[in-house]
Amino acid sequence: MTAAGTSPCAGGSGFAAGLSCDTSPLNWRGRGERRTMQQVEHWMWRIAAGLVVPMPVLLLYALAPAEIVLTVVAVLFVIHAVLTRHWTWLRQPWVVVAVLLWGQIIMSSVVAQEVHGVMQSLCFGRYFLFVAALQTWILPDIRIRAVLARVYGGVAIWLVAGCWQQYICGRNIWGYGRWADGALLGPLWAPRVGSGLFMTALPGLFPVAIRLSQRDGARGRIMAAAMLLGLILTMVLVAQRMPLFLMLGGMGLAGLLVPRLRGGLLAVGVLGACGVALSPVLAPQAYNKLVVNFIAHMHAFADSPYGMLFIRAGVMIRQHPWFGLGFDGFRHACPDPTYFHGLPWLGIAEGPHGGATGCNLHPHNYYLLMGTMGGMPAMGLFIALVACLLVQIWRGLTPARDPQRLMLAVVATLVFWPVASTSSFLTQPSGGWLFMVTGWALAVSPVASRLQYVHGRD
Numbered sequence: 324m325t326a327a328g329t330s331p332c333a334g335g336s337g338f339a340a341g342l343s344c345d346t347s348p349l350n351w352r353g354r355g356e357r358r359t360m361q362q363v364e365h366w367m368w369r370i371a372a373g374l375v376v377p378m379p380v381l382l383l384y385a386l387a388p389a390e391i392v393l394t395v396v397a398v399l400f401v402i403h404a405v406l407t408r409h410w411t412w413l414r415q416p417w418v419v420v421a422v423l424l425w426g427q428i429i430m431s432s433v434v435a436q437e438v439h440g441v442m443q444s445l446c447f448g449r450y451f452l453f454v455a456a457l458q459t460w461i462l463p464d465i466r467i468r469a470v471l472a473r474v475y476g477g478v479a480i481w482l483v484a485g486c487w488q489q490y491i492c493g494r495n496i497w498g499y500g501r502w503a504d505g506a507l508l509g510p511l512w513a514p515r516v517g518s519g520l521f522m523t524a525l526p527g528l529f530p531v532a533i534r535l536s537q538r539d540g541a542r543g544r545i546m547a548a549a550m551l552l553g554l555i556l557t558m559v560l561v562a563q564r565m566p567l568f569l570m571l572g573g574m575g576l577a578g579l580l581v582p583r584l585r586g587g588l589l590a591v592g593v594l595g596a597c598g599v600a601l602s603p604v605l606a607p608q609a610y611n612k613l614v615v616n617f618i619a620h621m622h623a624f625a626d627s628p629y630g631m632l633f634i635r636a637g638v639m640i641r642q643h644p645w646f647g648l649g650f651d652g653f654r655h656a657c658p659d660p661t662y663f664h665g666l667p668w669l670g671i672a673e674g675p676h677g678g679a680t681g682c683n684l685h686p687h688n689y690y691l692l693m694g695t696m697g698g699m700p701a702m703g704l705f706i707a708l709v710a711c712l713l714v715q716i717w718r719g720l721t722p723a724r725d726p727q728r729l730m731l732a733v734v735a736t737l738v739f740w741p742v743a744s745t746s747s748f749l750t751q752p753s754g755g756w757l758f759m760v761t762g763w764a765l766a767v768s769p770v771a772s773r774l775q776y777v778h779g780r781d
Contacts, residue, residue: 381755384511400452401452423704453762485509505611521558647695647701653686684747690702
């Protein structure tokens with residue numbers, strides 16, 4: 324018999340302290356199952372990370388695969404949560420509000436739409452699952468974040484080079500000239516380069532400029548100012564108003580929060596204004612788009628394409644204040660004469676305001692999109708969701724110490740700015756850009772460190 328004090332159960336006889344002395348087949352089977360589960364979960368994480376890293380390229384050149392990646396990552400995250408019982412992320416305020424918003428959209432679709440619309444609304448939650456996957460499962464890994472930042476920076480440089488190549492040569496690498504409204508296409512075949520450059524340059528290149536500006540001496544600040552000037556001049560040549568305004572807003576916020584960047588940004592602002600002043604000669608198409616058309620739209624907003632969409636969405640929300648028109652309801656209801664009215668309470672007279680010819684696939688605003696889908700409750704929940712996200716993203720941020728996190732917070736703030744013309748986040752590439760930056764910004768927040776899953780833990 325084993326002497327007292329040398330029993331395996333007491334930690335002796337070669338057994339590591341803390342290990343179970345149960346050598347029954349059931350115990351070994353349980354350990355084997357846990358080890359297998361850990362291996363499966365680790366390979367799932369590798370697959371998900373491998374799908375997320377090239378997303379910026381997919382959002383430029385392969386929109387259908389980008390949508391597939393978003394869905395697959397959301398499904399893998401749910402499987403991961405079930406296998407590992409990793410559910411702490413559900414306790415976050417933004418997740419609670421997102422679930423309520425999802426429920427409102429489903430209920431609105433049940434009320435207003437057929438089976439197809441209800442099925443689409445059920446799939447709406449995959450966007451929130453994707454954000455949670457980035458926050459608590461994939462991007463807490465600093466190595467993956469570093470690779471993703473380099474991919475974003477490389478894509479931004481590629482877009483800048485493509486824009487200047489098209490401006491100088493007249494046609495881009497695919498043989499396309501400018502778009503019908505005068506916008507540059509860069510290395511793409513549709514006018515999406517402005518939004519792509521904004522979404523990649525701020526998290527990919529701006530942190531480099533901030534670090535350069537923090538070096539001793541003037542050389543670093545001159546290099547940072549030159550980098551930012553190149554981005555602004557490229558945006559002016561691209562001639563897409565909203566991305567240019569967002570880029571200027573990002574620079575303004577960065578200048579306010581990083582003192583050593585202010586001098587360079589002031590110089591960039593002056594030189595950028597000179598570039599706009601010279602654009603009638605150097606880039607007349609850009610001048611017409613950025614200045615002439617903008618002034619015309621502001622003078623007669625109700626009769627502009629954006630004003631027509633705003634009025635149409637306002638009429639829909641006024642007529643369906645509690646449940647809206649269900650998932651993607653604006654797209655289907657816009658040509659309906661039922662909504663050819665004005666908004667007298669805003670001083671917009673009755674009238675068709677463009678009729679069916681003034682329609683589009685979405686109202687060009689995230690908040691109006693939510694209002695048309697789920698009525699005022701959905702719009703209110705979306706506002707609450709944005710507030711919860713931004714509070715968590717900005718909490719505890721030290722701008723000069725963490726430029727990457729600062730620029731992610733800036734981008735997240737600007738893309739949710741309510742007074743803006745946007746695309747629909749129900750489709751790509753807008754949805755991909757929006758949810759990628761949101762998940763990334765959440766992943767570098769202090770809350771993420773308490774919610775992330777540690778691989779290899781039982």
